[in-house]
Amino acid sequence: MPPTARTIAVIGCTGFIGRRIGAQLLARGDRVLALVRPSSRHRAALPAGVEAVESDLVANDPRLTAALQRADAVVYAAGAVRGRTLADFLPANVQGVSAVAEVLAREAQPRQVVLLSSLAAAAPELSHYAQSKRRGELVLTAAPASLPWIVLRPTAVYGPGDRELRPVFDLMRRGWMFTPGAADQRLSFIEVDDVVRAVLAALDHADAANHGIFALDDGRPGGYDRTTLARSLRPAGRMRCVPVPRGLLAGIARINLRLAQFCGYAPMLTPGKVREITHPAWLGDNAPFTAATGWTPQSDLATGTRALFG
Template identity: 40%
Template sequence: MVKTVAVTGATGFIGSALVAKLIATGWQVRALTRARQASSQKNDASIRWIYGDLDCDGALNELVSGAEAVVHCAGAIRGKSWADFYQTNVIGTQNILRATSNSSCSKFLHISSLAAREPALSWYTQSKFEAEAQVSSFSEKFVTTIYRPAAVYGPGDKAMLPFFKAMRYGVLPAPGNPANRFGLIYVEDLVAAICCWLEAKRPVTGAYSIDDGMPGGYDYRLVAAIAQRVLQKSVRCLAIPMNSMQILAHLNLWLARFFRYAPVLTPGKIRELQHPDWTCDITPLKKELIDWYPSYKLEMVLLDLVRI
């Protein structure tokens, strides 16, 4: 019997990689999209696109109807106010949870962020923290699981692309202290962990941090050293003064409110970048997903990403 999974954020960086993998491994997918049927969004035997968003109860009910599981990838990563993040990340998560509770779905996976463990830093981190609380509040109605990935990268990622492009020219921009540590996870490894969760013979519940298993994570100087080794050219770490970044972030936020666009660089984002430790331990997740272990380290894929 073909199994069905509902996916939000299906056209995003993580969601699109997940949908491709699910179809390739025999799942039937129901995917939420805000765009009317584009050339790349045609219904067939493997996928059914549902038009709507996280504020549309009718679309959400249609999305989860008949699905065995929900993977909630959708979320706001940029915004000019707390309301922007709250509406999508908190209320939107509450809405899909409510739709799931009214369906026959037996389990729900929320793709959160490692940022949720530091809610005081920014609107984004606070919204991810509160979204996780919404997920936990439904844990008595169906199986709920939270993945907190570190920085996700890979083909199709726009957030880290400027860093990879800069390495072509022998420079790695380092916002703040170059010694700040962070975890990374290649998108295919995150997708594999999601698929293992779907296929797990016994329910996997709770919240799990996830990265590529690099002991102690990375810092900017280590990334520069890896790039230098892989590219066989000098790559130097260029520290970007935080005072200048803060001024630019405040200006960007003011302009965003005036011209009504959603900014990435905000004072909150600067606080996130200044945080000294975005590393994590994947041991708890490995114990639950016995068939999963990260396959990719930065050194293995860096050359291809720099060439994109």
């Protein structure tokens, strides 16, 4: 529990992780301001009790300044995960962070910002998404030293409300594992409520974790290989492993990229995403964040997916 109730501004409160952050902040007695764009169609997704505040994420928007001045701390959970070009990712993943940092840095005593980044930021050369996430982090590292900030880099996040990993896990529970990576690839995962608890821990231990960048996963040493992944999702019964040639996946991604350009949609599967999902290892390291805040993950993959699927 926080020592006293605070007002927390949450940017991205209508998203998969942001909604749960807002709900948990309210549950422990904090007040929550959700900054939403005037054109947002997702206000109905806000948890009951959250105050919606209209603002564009630009530093010269007086509504952004006014909203942040009401807050004791800021959680930046907004993010773009789909896009065709780097420019598609910049507004949410970089420019919004820059606007918030600029407004906060103007204050005599700047308020803390917790940035929800991604483990992909550790390898920015892989994709536009990864590069944009790293550039968002660099906004904070380049900010005045007086601005308190913490960056969290969760690995692949799953849980209630997730639309990306759930279908993959569902197939695996039915006995089908598609494996685009190398045979010795190691992956890590983290349940959404463990991410939320990490955000709250960052808010409550601002001094101990200040100016830290923390890579988080569910704590399984060495992550998951194909065998442990299969056992976690399907402890009993046969798992059929279907290798997916990287060249085939890359070809599909290139076609999808062209279709996205022609049809005007934001693609998920792109050549950059293929490089991400075939990367040899995505692993967190909880020890530094645990030492600073006391946070530890509560769910491994087997426990988290059992709760997810019931």
